[in-house]
Amino acid sequence: KSIGKIGSMHLQHTHVPYPTKERLQPRRFKAHLMGTTYVYDFPELFRQAVHTQWNYAIVNCPELKCPQDVLEAKELALDEKGQLQEVVRSAGSNTCGMVAWLLTLFTPEYPKGRKIIVIANDITYQFGTFGFVEDQFFTKATELARKLGIPRIYLSANYGARVGLANELMNNFKVSWKNENNPSEGINYLFLDAETYKQLNQNEKKSVIAEKLVENGERTIQNEGQPIILTGASALNKVLGREVYMSSLQLGGTQIMHRNGITHLTAQNDLEGITKIIQWLSYVPSARDLPVPIFENSDTWDRDIDYIPPKGLYDPRWLLAGKYEADNWISGFFDRESFLETLGAWAKTVVVGRARLGGIPMGVIAVETRTVEHIIPADPANSESQQEIIMEAGQVWYPNSAYKTAQAINDFNKGEQLPLMIFANWRGFSGGQRDMFLEILKYGSYIVDALIDYKQPVFVYIVPNGELRGGAWVVVDPTINESKMEMYADEKAKAGILEPEGIVEIKYRNAQLISTMEQLDETYKKLKKSLEDPLKTEVEKSKIEILLKAREQELLPVYSQIALQFAELHDTPGRMKAKNAIRKILEWKNARRFFYWRVRRRIHEEYMFKKLININPNFTRNQMKKYLTEWFYNDVGTEFDWEESDFKVAKWIDEMLENFSDDERNEGNNIINMKSSTNKKDLINLRIKNIKNEMITKKVVELAKIN
């Protein structure tokens, strides 16, 4: 019997030997030699990573308690019919070069467990290559993840597709010689004799490596020191006929793949990589179409934002995450230490990542204000090429940063289903020849495409001392996706198609300046009037003309200033609000408070819409809104305005959601599956039932018409 925690030998005979891992040591060693963890050791890394996640969480909320075991692993394997089954077998019993598990992780966000599928290459199996069996296994495991709507993690460590010759023939073919007696004269052809030919019945299906390419690469974490490549360095050197590449890392190391946006995050080793996977998952719903995991922590929603973006240059990460200033913590918009930047080495004029707002995970896009260096490496294969350093100004979209913006939006939307916060501060797109050649227009429209497609609420906030102009405004304007997007401006933000200097140059030229002068300056007005006096002689008139000119010259500088100020007055949040271009003017200090409830209310609202659309896919948003507002006024009272009462609406839906089963909110399967507890629950049940009935009646009527 075990003393304390139950040990691995619990209730076993005393003569049972301790299991030795000896058997696996050679493979483990082989894997390590190739720079990777042995495949069956990965679940343990996941366990450690979840523990690390708990440790972080407990620092913030000491009342949390880490469960005894934070991971449950069930290995998956194909049965004789090619169907995926859970198997219990000892490590290393795999019969193909891929291994997969259904892992249940007990994380701080999901203490009751969340499931993921992990697929990994066994690099010790057939030299880490994959063929038909591996492909099939990969596909099946992926299909399972898709069916369950849960994340699929692929731990890639392989040497590509398995190639081979027909081994069954290799020892059996015959040769027709040019000269039977002197083979070195050459051959005519190869052939099989009749008997061997008869044995040729097998007809194996070809390898389906296509699937891989489709599924992979959505989000990549790359180990430093491990390349992502198409063709190895030595094979390429052979093609090129000279020793161009020293190592495959030159081709697909992190200095290439992280800088061009293929790799989202890098890691020093497998444990760090897995830890980053777990951290990333903490922002993501446990399964498709479930609400995001709201994980409240010690950083309350109800606080000022300390860090105020200044007029000049600053690091946009400070605005998001806060910073230390001489040992003082200056808080940012999001929860402390919740910001995880991705794609950090690529297109640095835009900063993207994930963060929490009062515990709500969000996708984040912010704008660099400083000029950054964009380094294009020299191409070893072209001896004339040089490393190019291109300076990219802050607040401007370049082809690369526009692409990065679009890709980040797609990442947040697809699979992760996060609400999105865009801290806008753009002067426009860069339209130089280089940018035009690099298809800046195409990438700009990718941003629009990504936003059109966005299924969760999107908030665009023009930051204090930030601005939004011309082409940049066009691609983040809420009319792109009206039901999901909202735009806000800080009271200290500016926005307009052109900058004031530009517009004055076009629309407030000398003629207009003088007309303004004539209207405001009494002296000038009088002189002008006296010019029209029919009693004045030509000489007097020319004297007045001189005086007029002098007055003009004296006053023009100050009138230019007036014009500029007039143009600047068009540039205010007030005018944006008046023109209905923004929903509200906000004060930065309080923006966290506002958005916490706004975001919460909006994601709740969308979740309710999803429930209703499940009942009737033909519901319009307006119809669904009508249902919700009706219920809201019924339950909460008509003194609250539906549009404006974020706190009330959020709380009201909160209560309703509590009546749905825990499973649904935490692990989730059936969306319309409810648990009985309160009156509220009966009410929502009744309401949904009513809508269903309405719908059925309508359908029957329709069908009757058709017949």
Next chain:
Amino acid sequence: KSIGKIGSMHLQHTHVPYPTKERLQPRRFKAHLMGTTYVYDFPELFRQAVHTQWNYAIVNCPELKCPQDVLEAKELALDEKGQLQEVVRSAGSNTCGMVAWLLTLFTPEYPKGRKIIVIANDITYQFGTFGFVEDQFFTKATELARKLGIPRIYLSANYGARVGLANELMNNFKVSWKNENNPSEGINYLFLDAETYKQLNQNEKKSVIAEKLVENGERTIQNEGQPIILTGASALNKVLGREVYMSSLQLGGTQIMHRNGITHLTAQNDLEGITKIIQWLSYVPSARDLPVPIFENSDTWDRDIDYIPPKGLYDPRWLLAGKYEADNWISGFFDRESFLETLGAWAKTVVVGRARLGGIPMGVIAVETRTVEHIIPADPANSESQQEIIMEAGQVWYPNSAYKTAQAINDFNKGEQLPLMIFANWRGFSGGQRDMFLEILKYGSYIVDALIDYKQPVFVYIVPNGELRGGAWVVVDPTINESKMEMYADEKAKAGILEPEGIVEIKYRNAQLISTMEQLDETYKKLKKSLEDPLKTEVEKSKIEILLKAREQELLPVYSQIALQFAELHDTPGRMKAKNAIRKILEWKNARRFFYWRVRRRIHEEYMFKKLININPNFTRNQMKKYLTEWFYNDVGTEFDWEESDFKVAKWIDEMLENFSDDERNEGNNIINMKSSTNKKDLINLRIKNIKNEMITKKVVELAKIN
């Protein structure tokens, strides 16, 4: 009364003056000055372009007759409620900077008329800028095109968004001076007096320029000499602080925009541009989801293909379109003179365009075999940059050509709904450092994405003396979209993951060579055996060893040859067929005959599937196939194999389709709307009715269950 053709003064009073166009001359002149046609002259250009199209068609088929009038134009305008209406008004009566027409074109493919929406900028209106009204008009006209499912042409000639200051305030604001008596000392602020303030009630909605960006730029034909730009040269020079750009053409002329794939085609002038639009439209169905316009011409399907792709280098256009050889016409795969290449200046290692096969329009992708120059222009804004010339090898996908391939597939699929022919001949993707940095992997997966999404039949044909290897195979493999894609190989094509030289290096090294030698060479075998003889002395044995080595040295070259040949034998279409990687092995000479019926049958089949899916969106392909085959065996007889009898199946569906109303096939609105004529028609009507009834019964049963 008119004599002959009814004239414009028909039945009018004799004193009615002839209409003078004088009134429009100033605007026409203004437009010409800006390098464009006056907006109201465009319908005439369309008329001329359609005439040109008829002239071409009549050269091929002299029995065709061009109708009297080939164009009907109805101008569209917004009424007072902001709804689009057809209007009859004289040219130049437009009240905003955009004009639109619903044009009916009577083309050779659609002699009964096809409709398109044309939207054009009036560059003479408010300096060719656009604001809210223009945006709204553009959106409405676009929505109409979308509703009718017909092509929308946008003739773009404008100076971008209209910017302005609040004119109503410009003459009314007051200034608070620092020193009322000496204005030149400066100002405190601007203000409005109470009375002016009261007048401020208007609250106009902001401009929705977003729509533009979304909708535009799918397919671009650019006039030489007219730039596509974001910011003009002079404005950019101002930003850069020096005279970098001489002209906006440097930024967005065809030498930039055609070379980077933004511009699909270029034209010397507006007439040529419109002619190309009409030509392009000739490949495209008149409305969404209608069959492609099959326009048979004098080039019969029933002929050999003269041009045979050789082993060495050649222009892939010859294979598609044929060529002259010393005054002899050597025909290609497609109908003579039917190939229209697009995106020709971009990524030249891939050739894309549209062509006809026995009258059936298809999207085409072919592979350049020659090495081409990829020129990256120097950036005028960076004095250190130089023009770069990169040599790109044929038969290899680079980031740009992979992107082009994916974009062409998307273009063919979306809007044009064409069947697709891919003449495959790829050795793989280029995986050098430069390509890796330029995200070759991403673009490769774009091809897969585009094919997954393809809604029409796709045919991949590995051409004679062509090959398909490794990564390239993966992205065009039919398993990507099994219900739409089919792969064929020419009897002279080769395919495999690695090229034979590569695979021999890995899998047929010295040890295996010697083992083959031991098996095939009697001399060697005997020597080896005698080595094992226990009676031999050590001295004898070492003599034998020497003999063995000598024999090895003598024979190794020829055995390397044997190994290579063995590997090459894996590389044959026969093995591809045996492995089920291709559907059939074809002979190039007869490929046109085969594909004509195959393509025709496949598009017919898909069209029937569309009809069935309209009845019940939940039908699987197998269910629908079951219906079709059942009917086929019923009508045609069970002696024909459904899969193999392309000619029979095509003819059979042909007959059925003839029973659908002409409107549907030619102009098309309601898909399930049929015209009565024959017994066949009653039969298909009855069958569809039966399916509908089945479905309704099922639904009622389902509903009963829910309730």
